[in-house]
Structures are given as structure tokens and as C-alpha cells.
Amino acid sequence: xxxxxxxxxxxxxxxxxxxxxxxxxxxxxxxxxxxxxxxxxxxxxxxxxxxxxxxxxxxxxxxxxxxxxxxxxxxxxxxxxxxxxxxxxxxxxxxxxxxxxxxxxxxxxxxxxxxxxxxxxxxxxxxxxxxxxxxxxxxxxxxxxxxxxxxxxxxxxxxxxxxxxxxxxxxxxxxxxxxxxxxxxxxxxxxxxxxxxxxxxxxxxxxxxxxxxxxxxxxxxxxxxxxxxxxxxxxxxxxxxxxxxxxxxxxxxxxxxxxxxxxxxxxxxxxxxxxxxxxxxxxxxxxxxxxxxxxx
Numbered sequence: 001x002x003x004x005x006x007x008x009x010x011x012x013x014x015x016x017x018x019x020x021x022x023x024x025x026x027x028x029x030x031x032x033x034x035x036x037x038x039x040x041x042x043x044x045x046x047x048x049x050x051x052x053x054x055x056x057x058x059x060x061x062x063x064x065x066x067x068x069x070x071x072x073x074x075x076x077x078x079x080x081x082x083x084x085x086x087x088x089x090x091x092x093x094x095x096x097x098x099x100x101x102x103x104x105x106x107x108x109x110x111x112x113x114x115x116x117x118x119x120x121x122x123x124x125x126x127x128x129x130x131x132x133x134x135x136x137x138x139x140x141x142x143x144x145x146x147x148x149x150x151x152x153x154x155x156x157x158x159x160x161x162x163x164x165x166x167x168x169x170x171x172x173x174x175x176x177x178x179x180x181x182x183x184x185x186x187x188x189x190x191x192x193x194x195x196x197x198x199x200x201x202x203x204x205x206x207x208x209x210x211x212x213x214x215x216x217x218x219x220x221x222x223x224x225x226x227x228x229x230x231x232x233x234x235x236x237x238x239x240x241x242x243x244x245x246x247x248x249x250x251x252x253x254x255x256x257x258x259x260x261x262x263x264x265x266x267x268x269x270x271x272x273x274x275x276x277x278x279x280x281x282x283x284x285x286x287x288x289x290x291x292x293x294x295x296x
Contacts, residue, residue: 001090003029003083004200010193011081015186016058021081026102032081033074033103037065042136043109044293046073047100049118049143051171051204052276053080055190056117059282060289067290069113074103076119078203080194088206093219097126110134113293117141117278118248119207128233129226137236138261139292141285142275144251145230147223148215155246156211163208169201178275180244187279230259236295237261240288242273242280266291 011021019034034054044064046057054073064071075082077099078091085091100123104112112135116124121143128135146152152160163169172188183191195201212220237259239252256262268288273280 001028001085002087003085005030005083006081006194006196006200008081010196014055014190014193015184017055017190019054019058019061023081024103024106026077026099026106029077029083029085029099031074031077031083031099031103033072034061035070035072036061037070038068039070041068041070042111042113042293042296043070043072044113044115044289045104045109045124046071046115047117047120047124048073048076048079049120049122050207051079051169051174052118052191053194055080056276056278060278060286063286063290064293067293069293072107072109074100075194076100076123076203084194084200084203086199086202088202091203091206091210093122093210093212094222096123097130100124101127101131104131104134111136113137113139113296115139115141115289116143118143118275121145122211125230126222126226129229132229132233135235137238137292137296138233139238139240139289140252140255141240141270141277142242142245142248142251144248144254145223145226146212147227148212148217148220152211152213153247156208156213159247160208160211160213163205169198169205171195171201171204175276175279179279180272180274181280183279227258233259233261235261236265236292238265238288238292239267240270240277240285242270242275242277244273245275245277247275
């Protein structure tokens with residue numbers, strides 16, 4: 001598998017990102033992750049989505065570790081400091097589920113709290129369905145597990161077209177646009193750091209095409225099977241969706257109607273936040289997570 005590795009110097013001196021890098025090998029691909037907090041503490045798996053990386057959780061990680069938990073924030077293959085396959089077809093939905101499953105197995109994690117945002121939920125919820133014994137609870141934020149049964153929103157169709165047709169694909173600017181607050185130049189630079197040029201962007205470019213928006217999509221059937229398992233999930237499951245995210249609006253209500261583990265849980269709306277809630281309202285996002293962790 002041909003892949004690229006972003007030069008280390010592009011990650012030097014990033015705003016609010018002082019974390020020591022950690023790496024593990026997944027079938028010849030190097031995956032990067034942040035690992036903060038007591039090594040023997042309960043693990044909190046902070047999964048980012050498209051087109052972000054573990055930088056998204058820079059304000060969350062310290063609070064989780066201070067609360068006595070182990071904060072683990074991986075960079076998906078193709079993102080952040082992880083290796084980046086250059087052939088689009090290598091970035092299949094199933095490959096990403098397999099890579100992340102191998103990651104948590106390689107680290108020997110158990111009793112995991114999953115925090116899934118965007119594609120972090122699309123991948124993470126599949127893992128919960130397929131290796132549920134490794135997870136103890138779930139927090140879903142601005143994410144879903146589509147099966148192609150429901151027509152894609154106009155907002156998603158526009159995003160899909162842009163991702164494939166635009167000559168410029170600028171992750172930092174996209175994250176700034178998807179946030180209600182204006183990101184600083186330093187923050188935008190940090191989101192662009194993993195991608196020196198377009199040859200590094202196969203992952204971010206292809207991810208929108210992997211969302212199963214038709215029933216004949218190859219990922220539609222596995223996601224339907226995952227919903228069958230989630231419909232029997234009785235462990236704690238909370239939703240924390242933004243009040244101003246047009247892409248995933250309503251997904252929280254559906255999850256609460258289908259997943260038994262959502263019953264009686266403190267579901268919360270994150271106020272004054274767009275798609276990237278961790279950017280717009282990190283204090284509320286963090287408080288929701290810490291309170292959820294402490295109820296264990």
C-alpha cells in the first residue's frame with residue numbers, strides 16, 4: 001500500500017497542542033495517537049471525523065486526564081500524524097473500521113468509553129456493534145450511522161459535490177466554515193498541518209463518498225446489521241448534538257428512539273455550536289463528557 005508520511009516539523013509549535021506523540025503499526029501503516037492520563041485508568045476513546053484530526057480534542061484531553069481517566073485520541077489513517085494512503089480505494093469504510101478495531105486491540109484496551117464525532121461515530125458505532133464487549137458506554141456528537149434508507153439532506157449533497165469537484169480542498173478553512181466562531185490563523189494552520197499538498201488528501205477527499213446514501217452502497221448492509229445490534233445495546237449511551245448543525249440535525253432523536261441504552265440518560269444539546277462542537281463550545285462539551293464518565 002503506497003502511503004505518505006507528513007514531515008514531523010509541520011506539527012511543531014502548534015497552538016494549544018503540547019501532547020507527546022505516540023505511534024503504533026497497523027499492517028505497515030503508522031497510526032498516531034495522543035495518550036494522556038494514568039495508564040491504568042478507564043480509557044476514553046476520542047474519535048475525530050472529517051476533515052479533522054486529534055487536534056479537535058486539544059481542549060478536551062487535559063480535562064479528561066485531570067479527572068482521572070485515560071484520554072486516547074487517535075488520528076484516523078489518512079489524517080493527522082498518521083500515514084496517508086494515496087490511492088482512494090484504500091480508504092474504504094470497512095478498512096477504516098478494521099484499522100481502528102486493530103488499534104484498540106493492539107493497545108489492549110477494554111471497558112472503553114467511545115466519544116464519536118462525525119466519522120468518528122460512523123466508524124466507532126460500527127466497532128461498538130462488532131466488538132461491543134470492548135466498550136462500556138458511548139457518547140455520540142453530531143454523527144449518525146446511515147444505511148441509505150433515508151434520502152441525504154441537501155446540505156450533505158452540496159458537501160459531497162464540493163469535496164469531489166472543488167479544485168481547492170482546504171481543511172482548515174472548511175472547519176472554520178463549519179464552526180460558529182471564527183478560528184484563529186494558528187488554529188486553521190494546525191488543521192492544515194497534516195496536508196502539505198493535495199497528494200496527502202486522499203482520505204479527506206474520499207470520505208464524503210463513503211457515506212452510504214443509497215441502499216445499494218456496499219456499506220449499507222453492514223450498517224443495517226450494526227443497527228440491529230445497537231437496537232439491543234443496553235449499556236449507557238448519550239447524545240450531545242449541537243443546536244446549529246444542519247448536517248446531523250435529528251440524528252440524536254432517532255438514536256434515542258432506537259437504542260435501549262439511551263433510556264434515562266442525560267442527553268444534552270450543545271448550545272451556540274455548529275458541526276464542530278468542540279471548537280464552538282468546548283467547555284460544555286467537556287462538562288457533558290466528564291459528568292458522563294463520573295456516573296460510572
